[in-house]
Amino acid sequence: MATPTMATTRPTSVAAAAAATGRVGQAVHGPTSPGRKIAEALRGSPVYVDPSLATAVDASQKRELVAQIKETKLPIRVVLVPLVEGDSWGGKPEQLAEVVHDRMGGGPSILITLGDLPDDISAHEWPEGAHQAMHAAAAVFFQDDMKGAGLAKRVSRAIGIIKAGNGDKVYKEVTAGLGKPKPTQSGGADGAGKDGSSGVGSGRSPLVRLLSLVVGPVLLLAAAGLLLRRRSRLRDLTTPFALPRSVFAAARQADEAGLRDRATEEVVRLGEEARAAQGDPAVVERALDAYAAAGTVLDRARGAVDLAGVFALVAEGRAALSKAPAALPLCFFHPLHGPAVRRIPWRPLGRREQLRVAACETCLRAVRTRRAPEVLTDRRDGRPVPYFEIPTEDSIWAATGYGSLLGGDGDSLAARVQRGDFTRTLG
Numbered sequence: 404m405a406t407p408t409m410a411t412t413r414p415t416s417v418a419a420a421a422a423a424t425g426r427v428g429q430a431v432h433g434p435t436s437p438g439r440k441i442a443e444a445l446r447g448s449p450v451y452v453d454p455s456l457a458t459a460v461d462a463s464q465k466r467e468l469v470a471q472i473k474e475t476k477l478p479i480r481v482v483l484v485p486l487v488e489g490d491s492w493g494g495k496p497e498q499l500a501e502v503v504h505d506r507m508g509g510g511p512s513i514l515i516t517l518g519d520l521p522d523d524i525s526a527h528e529w530p531e532g533a534h535q536a537m538h539a540a541a542a543v544f545f546q547d548d549m550k551g552a553g554l555a556k557r558v559s560r561a562i563g564i565i566k567a568g569n570g571d572k573v574y575k576e577v578t579a580g581l582g583k584p585k586p587t588q589s590g591g592a593d594g595a596g597k598d599g600s601s602g603v604g605s606g607r608s609p610l611v612r613l614l615s616l617v618v619g620p621v622l623l624l625a626a627a628g629l630l631l632r633r634r635s636r637l638r639d640l641t642t643p644f645a646l647p648r649s650v651f652a653a654a655r656q657a658d659e660a661g662l663r664d665r666a667t668e669e670v671v672r673l674g675e676e677a678r679a680a681q682g683d684p685a686v687v688e689r690a691l692d693a694y695a696a697a698g699t700v701l702d703r704a705r706g707a708v709d710l711a712g713v714f715a716l717v718a719e720g721r722a723a724l725s726k727a728p729a730a731l732p733l734c735f736f737h738p739l740h741g742p743a744v745r746r747i748p749w750r751p752l753g754r755r756e757q758l759r760v761a762a763c764e765t766c767l768r769a770v771r772t773r774r775a776p777e778v779l780t781d782r783r784d785g786r787p788v789p790y791f792e793i794p795t796e797d798s799i800w801a802a803t804g805y806g807s808l809l810g811g812d813g814d815s816l817a818a819r820v821q822r823g824d825f826t827r828t829l830g
Contacts, residue, residue: 437491441482442506449473450481456554459483464555471559475566477534479513481558486517495519500527501774509773513565515540515558524557526565536561539570545577659707666704666713670697673720680724689817693720696820703829708781708790708800711738712816712825715805718742719816732806735760735791736776743807751791760807799824 449472472479492499500514518525526540540561677690697716722730734740743761750757766776780787795802
């Protein structure tokens, strides 16, 4: 996770980026923009506190945080700004962090901000995972001694965990017991005594016992739900991709089985459209070839990477039937983002050659603002990597970029599947 590649650049959800894109331009441009103002303040002090939070972190507490940060000798910055929907950051801590990091000139950095939930803080790190900062901040939310602690204390605790470099371990420990019933003094896990009695001798009235039975499970479910929401957000931030809103919205919400169902529907629909098509027989034949190839991949798809190839083949078939000239393939970075809007120059990290790849609107903006686009990942040596980092001899999708890297006239995804480029990689 610490390797600074496309796979490990700070993850941002596509929905969040799309929702805040218009606001980002406002936040990062202009001499009086909030992003510029915060960045300039951070050049003088590693802790920025919005005036509205001056009572939560006073001048004395701010000085203590500054001293603690200097002691760590790490590039830690604290940005405490209220986050509300509709503000310059779209109410998203990751968007705030991204803008401030950009205005600071990029480079290695750890930014601590307020989080999505009340009494929550969030940490964002470049390169990601170098000091386990994200989990360090997340762990504070679940630590018992931090319940009701002030904002300064919670930030201080996160800085201490970041300095120790064991945020992943601490987070795992403090969340391990959530959702499990606690034993009572009598040794039972359900609140009853050893003899199972819950009568008058238990010291509870019938009303109290009834409330315990009703309220207890509700509180337990609430805690479990909070943990799941927190872990879900962490997964969004630690994975290099999130499925967007597009014609693939149903697939975005699904697991692999749901994605496969959605792909099946699209293949069937393409077959119906191709068989019903009128006009140039060569055009219809290309669409039918894409339909057949999509069926081949669907039947032997091993996961989301192959299922995305099914959608790419369906798009290729529909492009053949379309009267629109030179239809672009699906987004190179993540084909489940949907159709690309433009080809752009892009140089893979660590390589000299420059490619021209098709990008969707979200990825186009990311590249233009020097942010890493969200990418579809495959697995190599047991770890997730961008699909295009798989050796081309082992992946038809790395070799073709789901259509972006095809050779020109006569070259197509369908033709490559038909000649065996997909099946030979199955092993």
